[in-house]
Each structure stands twice: as structure tokens, then as C-alpha cells.
Amino acid sequence: MDIITVRNLKKCYGSGERQVRALDGVELTVSKGEFVSVMGASGSGKTTLLNMMGGLDMPDEGEVYVDGVNLSGLRESELAVFRRRKVGFVFQEYNLVPTLTVEENILFPLDLDGSAPEQGFLEEVVSLLGLEERMQSYPHTLSGGQKQRVAIARALAAKPPVILADEPTGSLDSRSGQNVAGLLKMAAEHYHRTLVMVTHNRELAQLADRVVYMENGKIGK
Amino acid sequence: MLENNNLKICRKLVRREFQFHKARSILLMGAIALVSMLCTFSFSLGFVIRDGLMYGHRIQYGSLSHILYYGLNDSQASALARHGDVKNTVSLRAVGVLSDDVMEYRSVKLAAVSPDWAEATEAVPVHGRMPQADDEIALDELTMQSLAIPPKEGEEVVLRWTPVDGGAERTDTFRLCGWWDSGMGATETCAWITQATARRLCPDAPDSVTLGVTLYRPGDLEAQAKELLYSLGIDGVTYTTNLAYNNARLRRIGTQSMPYYMINIVVAVCGILMVYSIVRISAGRNVRFYGRIKSLGMSPRQIARFMSQQAAYLCLPAVPVGWLLGFGLCIWVSPHVLLGMERHNPALLYFSPLPFVFSGLLTWLVTWAACVMSVRPVSELCPAEAMRFGNDSRMRCKNRQAGRRGRRRRTEISLMALSGFRREKGRTVLSACSLLLALVLLCILWTQYVSADEEKYVKAFSYSDxxxxxxxxxxxxxxxxxxxxxxxxxxxxxxxxxxxxxxxxxxxxxxxxxxxxxxxxxxxxxxxxxxxxxxxxxxxxxxxxxxxxxxxxxxxxxxxxxxxxxxxxxxxxxxxxxxxxxxxxxxxxxxxxxxxxxxxxxxxxxxxxxxxxxxxxxxxxxxxxxxxxxxxxxxxxxxxxxxxxxxxxxxxxxxxxxxxxxxxxxxxxxxxxxxxxxxxxxxxxxxxxxxxxxxxxxxMRSDFQKNFRNALLHNYMIPLFVGGVLLLIGMLNYGNALVSSMLVRGKELAVYESLGMTRSQIRRMLVWEGILYGGVQIFIIVPVTSGLTWLWGRWWIAHSASAWCATWRYSLLPMWVALPVLAAAAYVIPQCCFRILMKESVMERLCAV
Incomplete structure (x- = not known):
């Protein structure tokens, strides 16, 4: 059963001579529980595709369905709720809220939604990611690997069906990168989540069930 | 999809923002306190002017009551007092009217003491007391001066008066027991005697009460006065209405006090600019922050709440400080604007909470508007774009620099500084324009102010000293x-x-x-x-x-x-x-x-x-x-x-x-x-x-001098104040533009450093940039301000309606005061920015997002 369906997705940035075609008719489906890696050169449109799937950016043409919801038809406020409940993001630059503690960062999407966390589930996630000791710390006191583990915990906290990871190991050294990618895969499998990960790293990409290559805004062979 | 917006999270985020950015928050609170001060000052002054003018009209009427009914009997008076539209009444039983020839321009009633009436007409002795003994009398100072009665308790007072029942003029002797400044009773007042004296003097006086009526709603007094009599079936009673509440007068008062309220428009615009110029420093960071929290699912409603709470948090401590300062300023200024109120400070006398409410609301709006303006792109950008905000423009700059370097020109510190300076042309022009506007305005006002000639004024108004x-x-x-x-x-x-x-x-x-x-x-x-x-x-x-x-x-x-x-x-x-x-x-x-x-x-x-x-x-x-x-x-x-x-x-x-x-x-x-x-x-x-x-x-000569200074203060204080605030905003813009142009380049400077540039060279480059930035602006400001001030001043002295008391004096003092500050800032700010930037290591700056 497909949880993500991308149809004829097109997106251009800029205008005139400076126009860049980031996505050029992308077609993609991702099944529920699948782990898909997206690879490609810089500027091939990987991040743009991921942003479209997460409702962070709007396509010029085409449609994105996530868990049966057509993102093009959503208003701004509905998109916000969609992002809270349907997807969990893991960014290369972590995107933690610097003024909140680790615990508050993890619970942030739930807080925005006004919903209570499942205590047992959260404790399990925190323990799985090895964050028990750092729950009251602020992000600026953490290492890169720790920050990314907080970002993964945050992505899992609201139990979204889809996790989107944009080069989650890009800012980490190779050892930390391996650890984080391993954790991400393990967490997705453990909680039966669909994982779409953009990466440059061929080794990490091989962890996925399927690898998708992008080239000049199109899905390659 | 069911929306669920938890708004409590906003409060937590706002609180933490303050804890993490204390210096910026304190600076913002200072600016907001200044806005609140200006708003409180102008609203309070507007209210004081309005009430002062109202008081002036009430003085002419001689009573604070809205309607005065004459010749009522006791039952009519008590019926009126019980009427539902009547808030309160004061009554007077006069036995006669002073009829000495010298009293011909005033009406002074000889009446039994009525404390309420005395209160309503401000005819309460401030020296001595109300009469208690049979032959005692209390008078106002004008009456005493006209009748040549020395202001001394126990002094003999011989009065000619005519009874109200139309009897023949009489002369009686009293002893002075108290007196008061005539103030409201300039045209009409009372000479107080005891009830017993009144009965003794006029045992057969008719049952005649004068009733002062205060209504709940003092609109269209003429119609209300008639309606009251009609509804109670009272005929043949004369009345007068307080002209202070006449619609035309109320409109005129509104028109006269309007300029003071209008200042708030300038204050609001200046305030938005000032707060905006501070929050703009971290605008890029803020937009990226909003992009980040939007990407995590923050809804537009939650973002709106976050912004409004942020404004409220900034205002909460700043507004009361502004209230105090603004009201203090009003206390100081109002006696110079409302002349002739030496005994009471007008600001305290006409105290009203409304200016504080209006000022608080306007200040909050100003803060909110400035905060929203600084993150305006958030509403226009997708979260993905907002998270990248500010990075692209830097890239474009770098590309342009790379192109220039490509010409294989020898890289010198001064040339790099010039390149950095040229990159901020827009901000430099904006800063120069706001400074120019403020300095031209201030110098023109200052030239007019110092050209005002006290001697000419005094000579024009007085024959002798x-x-x-x-x-x-x-x-x-x-x-x-x-x-x-x-x-x-x-x-x-x-x-x-x-x-x-x-x-x-x-x-x-x-x-x-x-x-x-x-x-x-x-x-x-x-x-x-x-x-x-x-x-x-x-x-x-x-x-x-x-x-x-x-x-x-x-x-x-x-x-x-x-x-x-x-x-x-x-x-x-x-x-x-x-x-x-x-x-x-x-x-x-x-x-x-x-x-x-x-x-x-x-x-x-x-x-x-x-x-x-x-x-x-x-x-x-x-x-x-x-x-x-x-x-x-x-x-x-x-x-x-x-x-x-x-x-x-x-x-x-x-x-x-x-x-x-x-x-x-x-x-x-x-x-x-x-x-x-x-x-x-x-x-x-x-x-x-x-x-x-x-x-x-x-x-006195000093009275005219005081009048001259008050008129000068009245005419120039508020424009100079606004000019001063504009200059402050211009200088803040000047400093902010310099600070923000340097602080956002942490990564770029780290690249230079990693390529082998020494810290000393970086510091010199930044200082050169500052000097170029300040020098160019000073080069523009000095000739333009001097020229425009001279041209305007010459025109003003030749054509202005107030030129009769002016002698042309050309002064650019505000500019000479501002220039050293600008020059010093151009040298000091880059050094401070350099120190701040160098607190982080090269790697930290290179890795910074």
C-alpha cells in the first residue's frame, strides 16, 4: 500500500536566464513501512523533493499525496497540522529550537498540537537514542551527533507515519554519521515508520530498502 | 483535518526568547519606554489642554454646574434635585446684590453660607474661614481690591447692597473673616454671611432659591434645561446654561487640542522605525527561526499569538516606565502651555487615566507592528524558503566579489573595505536620508528658535519695564x-x-x-x-x-x-x-x-x-x-x-x-x-x-520675558522634541546598519582568516569600512544641512508671521553636536563588532548556520 505518491512534480526557482528547474516531472511512490534513500548530485532536486513531500514547499505543477492527503489542497493552517501529525523531519542542520531544552524540543510538535505524549513510548525512544542524561540540556551544549539524535527523537515523538530525513549525517563525522543513520533505520523499523532519506553517502544509502537516484530534477534509472 | 492550536506553547517560547537574548530585549524595552513616554506625554498634554480650555469657559460662567435655575421655591428645588437625569445640585439663597458703583462690571451676591455652592463656584476662603459670627463676612480678592478693603482678618467692611426683594439700597458694616482668589468668580461670585445674619438683614426675604444642576449627560443643555422644567410642570422660572458645554465650544476645544493628539501619529511612525531598526539587526535569524518552527508544525494562528505575546512581553515592563517619564514631562511642561494656572499644576489637576490607556495601546501596537515588519517575509515564504532566508543574498555578494578578484587586482585592505562598503550602498543611503531629514529639520527649528528676540518681544508688548x-x-x-x-x-x-x-x-x-x-x-x-x-x-x-x-x-x-x-x-x-x-x-x-x-x-x-x-x-x-x-x-x-x-x-x-x-x-x-x-x-x-x-x-518685565519663553517653548518644544526623536532614530539606524552589516559576516571573515588574513588586517578592514561609511554620510550631511537651513532661515525671516520678534541668527548647533557622535561611532562600532566576532573560533564561525 502506497503511503506517498508523487505525480508529475515540477518546481522552478528564479526567472529568466537565472531560472533553475529544480524538479522536472518527478513521479514516485513509497510504500508504507518502506525505507527509501534518495541520492544524487548537488542541485539535482533531492531536498526540493523532500520538502514537497513534507509540505515545506509548494510545487508549480503536480501533486503530492501523503497518507491519502493531497497537499496541494491544504490551507496554510491545515499544512501546519499536517506537518505536526503526519511527518517527522530530520534536517541536516538539526533545526532544534535553541531556547528549549532537549526534552522540550522532543515534545515541541506535541506541544504545538496540544496533545499529551505517551509517556512509555517517549521513554523508550529517549532510551533507544541514548538521551536520558541530556534531557534538561540546551542544544548549544550538545555535540552534533547528540543534536541529531534529539532531532530523530523529535521526529518520532508524535508518532507520524512518515519520517523525512534531509542529509541527516551531513554535518557529522563519518562515525557519528554511521551511528545516527543506524539509529534512524532502527527506529523506523522498530516503530514501523516509512522513512525517506536524502543522502550523498553511498554506504548509508545502501541501508535502505530502495535507492532512488535523481538527476537534473528527474528520477534517474 | 481537525485543527488543534495549543497557544500556551507561545508563552513558553516568548519567555525563553527573552532569557536567551537579554541584551537585545533590554535595548528594545528602552526604545519602547521612549515611545510610551512620548505617547503618554502627548496624550496627557492633549487632555490637559482640553480640560484647561474647558475650565477657562467654565470660569466665564462662574460655576461648575451645567444649568443654573433662578427664583425657585423650596418644593421646585427639591423636585429638580430628585429628577432622574440630575446627578447632583447645589443651592444658594441670596439676600441681596452689592451695589457700590465700583462693582458695576461684576455681580456679587450677598448670601448665606452654602458650602456646596461655594465648592461648585470655587468660592471657598483660602485665607481665614467662612463666617461663623453674626457680623462676619468672607469676600473674594477682586471685590476687596475694588472696595479698597485691606486683606486682614477682622478688618471693617462697609458694604452698599440692594435686597433681592427690590427694597431700597442699604449700607451695612461687617468684619472680614476670610477671602479667596477670585479665579472662577471673576464676573460673578458671592459675599458669604451666616444664615442668622441673612435672616436678620432680610427677615421678609421671598422664598427664592438659585439651584445649580449637574446632569449625568451634559449634552444640549438648553434642551435639557427646558425638558427638566417641562417634565416637572414648573413654569415661570428663568435659567442659564453653562456655555462651556455649548456644542460649538466643545468643537472648538476639540480643534484646539487636536494638534497634541496628532503628534501621536509622528510618534507612532518614529516609534515603529526605532523599534524596527533594532529588531532588524537579527531579522534574518528571526525569519529562519520562524521558518524552523513552521516546519515543525506551528500554525499561522500560533505564530500570530507568538508575535503579539512577544510585543506584550516587551511592553509589560517598558510601558509603565514610559508612563512615569511621560507624565513627569507633562507635569513639567503643562504650566508653560496652560498659562495662568500657577496655584495648581494642570497635569495633576486634570489627571485622567485615559491617556495612559491610549498610550499603552498605541505603544503595544507600535511594538507589534515593528516586530511583524521585521519578519514580514515569513508570511510570504514557504518554511523551506524561510529556513534558507538571508543565505542566498550573501552568496550573491560573494560571487560578485569573486568576479572582482578574478581581475587579478592586488588585494589591499583599503580596497577590500571599499568593496565591503559598496556592498551596503542601500543601507548607507537609507541611513543618510534619515539622518539628513532629522538634522535639516532640527537645524531649521533651532535657527528659528535662536533667532527669536526677547527684547523685540518685550518692547512690542510693554511701554515700560x-x-x-x-x-x-x-x-x-x-x-x-x-x-x-x-x-x-x-x-x-x-x-x-x-x-x-x-x-x-x-x-x-x-x-x-x-x-x-x-x-x-x-x-x-x-x-x-x-x-x-x-x-x-x-x-x-x-x-x-x-x-x-x-x-x-x-x-x-x-x-x-x-x-x-x-x-x-x-x-x-x-x-x-x-x-x-x-x-x-x-x-x-x-x-x-x-x-x-x-x-x-x-x-x-x-x-x-x-x-x-x-x-x-x-x-x-x-x-x-x-x-x-x-x-x-x-x-x-x-x-x-x-x-x-x-x-x-x-x-x-x-x-x-x-x-x-x-x-x-x-x-x-x-x-x-x-x-x-x-x-x-x-x-x-x-x-x-x-x-x-x-x-x-x-x-513685570520678567512677566513678558516669561511669556516670551513660554510662547517659545509652546511653539518649539514639541517640534524640537520630535526632531530630537527623529535624530535619535536616524542615529540608531546609522549604528544598526553598521553593526548588522558587520555581524552577519562572521562566516565570510572566518573564510578570510582561514585563507591567511591576520586578525589585525581584518580589524583594519572593518575600521576602514566604518570610516568610509561615516565619512561619506558626513560629506553629504554637512553641505546639504547647512545650505537648506540657510535658505529656509532667510525665507522664514523675510516672510514668517512671527518675524516681528526675530533677529536672524544662523546656528547649526544640532549638526555640530551630532557630527562628533557619528564620527566616533564610525570608528568605535567596527572595533566592537570585531571583538564580538572574534570571540568565536574560526571553525565555530565557519560551521555557524
């Missing part, structure tokens, strides 16, 4: 009493003995019945009945004064009129003749001193004069005089009023010694004094001491 008036001639509402004699020979002796006194003159006046034959009065009749150059007939223009008309007709038909003998000497004589223009004959001092001649003074114009012809003989006090010259009468030389009968009169100036022979018991009405201005302070102290508790009124 000091004009001293007898107690009965202190105001135009009093009829001058020639027998008051509050200016004594001892007083004059003490005055003349002062070393600093350079010139003294006295004026005495006496109304004398006189007559003229047909030939003699022809000149005056021709003057009043002939046409002026503009086609008007002077007699017709005087038709608004019925007493003048009666006097003139009597003069035209019978030749009888009131002549005013004016005994004048010294400075007063020279001022009376100075600028008067001789319409006939010529003044000869030697002949004048013989005591056989007088100078006739009357109304004059280019078409003639109202006096008898030169050479005519007039008889004054049984002595005959020949008119040697006729001049225009200088009414400003005397204070107080003559009788209504003398509304049409002709004046005759004669030597003071002749006047004294004719009217030996008459007092001095006015004294004119000139002094050596170096001893002004000592002389005024002496004069204050000399006139204390005497009722003598002194118009």
Missing part, C-alpha cells in the same frame, strides 16, 4: 476706584530711592462731567460720522457698545460728555505722547508745565481725531485750560476700567502737579518704571516685597 496698577485697577473687570489709594506716597518714595530705577512716571485719572458747544464738538462728530478709507462709518462700528452709543448721542445732541482728567508725568507722559502722532497742534513741554494747557487725547485714524479742536478751552475741576495739541489716546497706558457712563469719553493730559491741586485726595492709578536691566532680579525682589498683601498689581 514695569507697569504698577492700583488694587482697584488690577483687571479690566474692575471699575477703577480713584479713592482706593493703594499706591501710597511712601510706596512712590521707596520706588524712586532705588538706584536701579532710571525713569518713573505716574498716571492719575478722574472722571469729570464736561460740556462742549456746537462748534467745539463738530470735529468729534465729523470724525465719528464720516467715512473711513475702507468706506465704514466709525459710529456704526461702535454700535456693539450700547453705553458708548448712549454717551455719544448725548454728546452730539447736548454737548455733555464724560471727560477724563489724566494727571501724568515723567516716563508716563513721554510714553503717552510717543508714537501717538499729533493730529493737531504740537506739544511744548515748557508751556505744558505752566499748568494752563492740556493735551486732548481721543480715538484717531487717518481721517481725523475725536477730540475737541486745538485752541478750544475746556473747564476741568473749576479751572480753565487751553488744548495745546491733540493726540491718539494710548489705552494700554492705564489698567482697569472706567465707568460704563465713560464708555464714550475724551481724555485730557495735564501735568501731575496740576491734577493733584484739582483732586488732592485721588490716588495714583498706574506707575510706569524703567530700570537698569542688570539689576532686574534685585529690583523685582524689592517690588514683590513692597507690594505684598497690598492688592497692588505689577506687570
Amino acid at each position: 514695569y507697569l504698577i496698577a492700583d488694587a482697584s485697577a488690577a483687571t479690566g473687570l474692575q471699575r477703577y476706584n480713584p479713592w482706593s489709594c493703594s499706591i501710597t506716597p511712601e510706596f512712590m518714595e521707596a520706588l524712586r530711592r532705588r538706584e536701579e530705577v532710571t525713569d518713573v512716571g505716574t498716571i492719575r485719572t478722574m472722571e469729570v462731567p464736561m460740556s462742549a458747544d456746537e462748534e467745539e464738538r463738530a470735529q468729534a462728530v465729523a470724525f465719528y460720522e464720516g467715512r473711513e478709507q475702507d468706506g465704514t462709518v466709525r459710529k456704526e462700528t461702535m454700535s456693539g457698545l450700547p453705553d458708548w452709543g448712549t454717551g455719544y448721542e448725548k454728546f452730539r445732541e447736548t454737548g455733555e460728555y464724560i471727560g477724563i482728567a489724566v494727571g501724568v508725568d515723567g516716563l508716563a507722559l513721554s510714553k503717552a505722547l510717543e508714537d501717538s502722532g499729533y493730529a493737531g497742534g504740537a506739544f511744548d513741554a515748557e508751556r505744558f508745565d505752566t499748568g494752563k494747557y492740556v493735551v486732548a487725547a481721543g480715538a484717531s485714524s487717518t481721517s481725523g481725531i475725536s477730540t475737541l479742536p486745538v485752541g478750544s478751552r475746556v473747564e476741568i475741576g473749576g479751572r480753565s485750560f487751553e488744548i495745546m495739541a491733540s493726540v491718539s489716546h494710548q489705552s494700554r497706558l492705564v489698567t482697569g476700567s472706567d465707568s460704563r457712563e465713560a464708555e464714550f469719553s475724551l481724555s485730557y493730559y495735564m501735568p501731575a502737579w496740576v491734577y493733584e491741586q484739582l483732586f488732592p485726595d485721588s490716588g495714583i492709578r498706574n506707575v510706569t518704571v524703567n530700570i537698569d536691566h542688570n539689576s532686574q532680579k534685585e529690583f523685582e525682589e524689592f517690588l514683590c516685597e513692597l507690594t505684598r498683601d497690598s492688592g497692588i498689581q505689577v506687570t
Whole structure:
């Protein structure tokens, strides 16, 4: 059963001579529980595709369905709720809220939604990611690997069906990168989540069930 | 999809933002406190002006009540007091009205003490007390001065009064037990006696109550006054309404106080600019932050709440500080704007919470608007774009630099600084424009301010440095009493003995019945009945004064009129003749001193004069005089009023010694004094001491100087204040632009450093950038400000309506004060930015997002 369906997705940035075609008719489906890696050169449109799937950016043409919801038809406020409940993001630059503690960062999407966390589930996630000791710390006191583990915990906290990871190991050294990618895969499998990960790293990409290559805004062979 | 917006999270985020960015928050609070201060000040001043003007109108009415009903009986009065539309009432039982001749311009009722009425008309003794014993009386100061009653408790008071029942005029003797400043009772007040005295004086007085009514809604008083009587079935009762509540007056008051409220528009715009210029420093970071929290699912409603709470958090401590400062400023300024309120500070007297509410709301709006403006792109960008905000533009700059480096030109620090400076052209122009606007405005206002000439002003308004008036001639509402004699020979002796006194003159006046034959009065009749150059007939223009008309007709038909003998000497004589223009004959001092001649003074114009012809003989006090010259009468030389009968009169100036022979018991009405201005302070102290508790009124040179300074303050204080705030904003922009252009380049500078540039070279580069930035702006500001100020100033001095009291003085003081600050900032700010940037290691800056 497909949880993500991308149809004829097109997106251009800029205008005139400076126009860049980031996505050029992308077609993609991702099944529920699948782990898909997206690879490609810089500027091939990987991040743009991921942003479209997460409702962070709007396509010029085409449609994105996530868990049966057509993102093009959503208003701004509905998109916000969609992002809270349907997807969990893991960014290369972590995107933690610097003024909140680790615990508050993890619970942030739930807080925005006004919903209570499942205590047992959260404790399990925190323990799985090895964050028990750092729950009251602020992000600026953490290492890169720790920050990314907080970002993964945050992505899992609201139990979204889809996790989107944009080069989650890009800012980490190779050892930390391996650890984080391993954790991400393990967490997705453990909680039966669909994982779409953009990466440059061929080794990490091989962890996925399927690898998708992008080239000049199109899905390659 | 069901929305669920938890708004409590916003409060947590706002609180944490403050904890993490304390310095920026404190700076913002300072700016917000300034906005709140300006708003509180202008709103409070507007309210004070409105209430002050209202008070002025109420003074004219003589009571704080909205309606006064006269001649009510007890049951009618209590029925009105119980009416549902009536908030409260005060009542008065008058037994008579003071009928001394000198009281003719005022209505003073002899009445039994009514504390409520006294309160409503501000007729409560401030010296002594209300009467308690049978023969005691409390009076207002104007009445006492007119009747020459010394302000001393226990002083005997002899009053002529007419009972309200229409009985014959009586004279009774009382003892003074208290008095108050006339203030509101300038035209109408009470002389308080006890209930027992009132009953004793008028045992058969009719049941007549005057009722002051205060309504819940003081709109259309005339209609309400009628409606009240109609609804209670009361007939044949007269009433007056308080003109202070007249719609036209209320509109006029609104128009007069409007400029003070309008300042808030400027304050709001300036405030938004000021707060915006501070939050703009971290605008990029803020937009990226909002992009980040949007990507995690923050809804537009939550973001809106976050922003409004952020504004509220900033305002919470800052607004009360602004309230205090703004109200303090209002307390200081309002007495200079609302003149004549020396006893109470207008800001405290008319205190209202509304200015604080309005100021708080406006300040919050300003803060909110500035915060929203700084993150405006958030609403236009997708979260993905917002998270990248600010990074792309830097990339474009870097590309452009790379292109230039590609030309293989040798890289020098100064050239790199020039390149960095050129990158911020937009901000430099914006900063220069705001500084230029503020400095041109300030320098123009300053030039006008320093060009205002106090000496010219004082000369234009006063004949002499000091004009001293007898107690009965202190105001135009009093009829001058020639027998008051509050200016004594001892007083004059003490005055003349002062070393600093350079010139003294006295004026005495006496109304004398006189007559003229047909030939003699022809000149005056021709003057009043002939046409002026503009086609008007002077007699017709005087038709608004019925007493003048009666006097003139009597003069035209019978030749009888009131002549005013004016005994004048010294400075007063020279001022009376100075600028008067001789319409006939010529003044000869030697002949004048013989005591056989007088100078006739009357109304004059280019078409003639109202006096008898030169050479005519007039008889004054049984002595005959020949008119040697006729001049225009200088009414400003005397204070107080003559009788209504003398509304049409002709004046005759004669030597003071002749006047004294004719009217030996008459007092001095006015004294004119000139002094050596170096001893002004000592002389005024002496004069204050000399006139204390005497009722003598002194118009001092310092009064005119104070008026001049107050007028200057009134005209220039608020524009200068606004100009100052604009300059502050301009300087903040100047500093902010420099700071933000440097602090956002942490990564770029780290790249230079990693490529081998030393820290010292980076510091020099930043300082060069600062010097270029400051130098270019100063280079633009100095000639443009100097030129525009000179051009405007010359035009203003030639065409302005206030140029009559101005002497051209070119001053660029605000610019000379601002320039060193700008220059210092251009040198110091880059060094500070350098230190801040170098706190982080090269790697930290390279890895920073």
C-alpha cells in the first residue's frame, strides 16, 4: 500500500536566464513501512523533493499525496497540522529550537498540537537514542551527533507515519554519521515508520530498502 | 483535518526568547519606554489642554454646574434635585446684590453660607474661614481690591447692597473673616454671611432659591434645561446654561487640542522605525527561526499569538516606565502651555487615566507592528524558503566579489573595505536620508528658535519695564476706584530711592462731567460720522457698545460728555505722547508745565481725531485750560476700567502737579518704571516685597520675558522634541546598519582568516569600512544641512508671521553636536563588532548556520 505518491512534480526557482528547474516531472511512490534513500548530485532536486513531500514547499505543477492527503489542497493552517501529525523531519542542520531544552524540543510538535505524549513510548525512544542524561540540556551544549539524535527523537515523538530525513549525517563525522543513520533505520523499523532519506553517502544509502537516484530534477534509472 | 492550536506553547517560547537574548530585549524595552513616554506625554498634554480650555469657559460662567435655575421655591428645588437625569445640585439663597458703583462690571451676591455652592463656584476662603459670627463676612480678592478693603482678618467692611426683594439700597458694616482668589468668580461670585445674619438683614426675604444642576449627560443643555422644567410642570422660572458645554465650544476645544493628539501619529511612525531598526539587526535569524518552527508544525494562528505575546512581553515592563517619564514631562511642561494656572499644576489637576490607556495601546501596537515588519517575509515564504532566508543574498555578494578578484587586482585592505562598503550602498543611503531629514529639520527649528528676540518681544508688548496698577485697577473687570489709594506716597518714595530705577512716571485719572458747544464738538462728530478709507462709518462700528452709543448721542445732541482728567508725568507722559502722532497742534513741554494747557487725547485714524479742536478751552475741576495739541489716546497706558457712563469719553493730559491741586485726595492709578536691566532680579525682589498683601498689581518685565519663553517653548518644544526623536532614530539606524552589516559576516571573515588574513588586517578592514561609511554620510550631511537651513532661515525671516520678534541668527548647533557622535561611532562600532566576532573560533564561525 502506497503511503506517498508523487505525480508529475515540477518546481522552478528564479526567472529568466537565472531560472533553475529544480524538479522536472518527478513521479514516485513509497510504500508504507518502506525505507527509501534518495541520492544524487548537488542541485539535482533531492531536498526540493523532500520538502514537497513534507509540505515545506509548494510545487508549480503536480501533486503530492501523503497518507491519502493531497497537499496541494491544504490551507496554510491545515499544512501546519499536517506537518505536526503526519511527518517527522530530520534536517541536516538539526533545526532544534535553541531556547528549549532537549526534552522540550522532543515534545515541541506535541506541544504545538496540544496533545499529551505517551509517556512509555517517549521513554523508550529517549532510551533507544541514548538521551536520558541530556534531557534538561540546551542544544548549544550538545555535540552534533547528540543534536541529531534529539532531532530523530523529535521526529518520532508524535508518532507520524512518515519520517523525512534531509542529509541527516551531513554535518557529522563519518562515525557519528554511521551511528545516527543506524539509529534512524532502527527506529523506523522498530516503530514501523516509512522513512525517506536524502543522502550523498553511498554506504548509508545502501541501508535502505530502495535507492532512488535523481538527476537534473528527474528520477534517474 | 481537525485543527488543534495549543497557544500556551507561545508563552513558553516568548519567555525563553527573552532569557536567551537579554541584551537585545533590554535595548528594545528602552526604545519602547521612549515611545510610551512620548505617547503618554502627548496624550496627557492633549487632555490637559482640553480640560484647561474647558475650565477657562467654565470660569466665564462662574460655576461648575451645567444649568443654573433662578427664583425657585423650596418644593421646585427639591423636585429638580430628585429628577432622574440630575446627578447632583447645589443651592444658594441670596439676600441681596452689592451695589457700590465700583462693582458695576461684576455681580456679587450677598448670601448665606452654602458650602456646596461655594465648592461648585470655587468660592471657598483660602485665607481665614467662612463666617461663623453674626457680623462676619468672607469676600473674594477682586471685590476687596475694588472696595479698597485691606486683606486682614477682622478688618471693617462697609458694604452698599440692594435686597433681592427690590427694597431700597442699604449700607451695612461687617468684619472680614476670610477671602479667596477670585479665579472662577471673576464676573460673578458671592459675599458669604451666616444664615442668622441673612435672616436678620432680610427677615421678609421671598422664598427664592438659585439651584445649580449637574446632569449625568451634559449634552444640549438648553434642551435639557427646558425638558427638566417641562417634565416637572414648573413654569415661570428663568435659567442659564453653562456655555462651556455649548456644542460649538466643545468643537472648538476639540480643534484646539487636536494638534497634541496628532503628534501621536509622528510618534507612532518614529516609534515603529526605532523599534524596527533594532529588531532588524537579527531579522534574518528571526525569519529562519520562524521558518524552523513552521516546519515543525506551528500554525499561522500560533505564530500570530507568538508575535503579539512577544510585543506584550516587551511592553509589560517598558510601558509603565514610559508612563512615569511621560507624565513627569507633562507635569513639567503643562504650566508653560496652560498659562495662568500657577496655584495648581494642570497635569495633576486634570489627571485622567485615559491617556495612559491610549498610550499603552498605541505603544503595544507600535511594538507589534515593528516586530511583524521585521519578519514580514515569513508570511510570504514557504518554511523551506524561510529556513534558507538571508543565505542566498550573501552568496550573491560573494560571487560578485569573486568576479572582482578574478581581475587579478592586488588585494589591499583599503580596497577590500571599499568593496565591503559598496556592498551596503542601500543601507548607507537609507541611513543618510534619515539622518539628513532629522538634522535639516532640527537645524531649521533651532535657527528659528535662536533667532527669536526677547527684547523685540518685550518692547512690542510693554511701554515700560514695569507697569504698577492700583488694587482697584488690577483687571479690566474692575471699575477703577480713584479713592482706593493703594499706591501710597511712601510706596512712590521707596520706588524712586532705588538706584536701579532710571525713569518713573505716574498716571492719575478722574472722571469729570464736561460740556462742549456746537462748534467745539463738530470735529468729534465729523470724525465719528464720516467715512473711513475702507468706506465704514466709525459710529456704526461702535454700535456693539450700547453705553458708548448712549454717551455719544448725548454728546452730539447736548454737548455733555464724560471727560477724563489724566494727571501724568515723567516716563508716563513721554510714553503717552510717543508714537501717538499729533493730529493737531504740537506739544511744548515748557508751556505744558505752566499748568494752563492740556493735551486732548481721543480715538484717531487717518481721517481725523475725536477730540475737541486745538485752541478750544475746556473747564476741568473749576479751572480753565487751553488744548495745546491733540493726540491718539494710548489705552494700554492705564489698567482697569472706567465707568460704563465713560464708555464714550475724551481724555485730557495735564501735568501731575496740576491734577493733584484739582483732586488732592485721588490716588495714583498706574506707575510706569524703567530700570537698569542688570539689576532686574534685585529690583523685582524689592517690588514683590513692597507690594505684598497690598492688592497692588505689577506687570513685570520678567512677566513678558516669561511669556516670551513660554510662547517659545509652546511653539518649539514639541517640534524640537520630535526632531530630537527623529535624530535619535536616524542615529540608531546609522549604528544598526553598521553593526548588522558587520555581524552577519562572521562566516565570510572566518573564510578570510582561514585563507591567511591576520586578525589585525581584518580589524583594519572593518575600521576602514566604518570610516568610509561615516565619512561619506558626513560629506553629504554637512553641505546639504547647512545650505537648506540657510535658505529656509532667510525665507522664514523675510516672510514668517512671527518675524516681528526675530533677529536672524544662523546656528547649526544640532549638526555640530551630532557630527562628533557619528564620527566616533564610525570608528568605535567596527572595533566592537570585531571583538564580538572574534570571540568565536574560526571553525565555530565557519560551521555557524
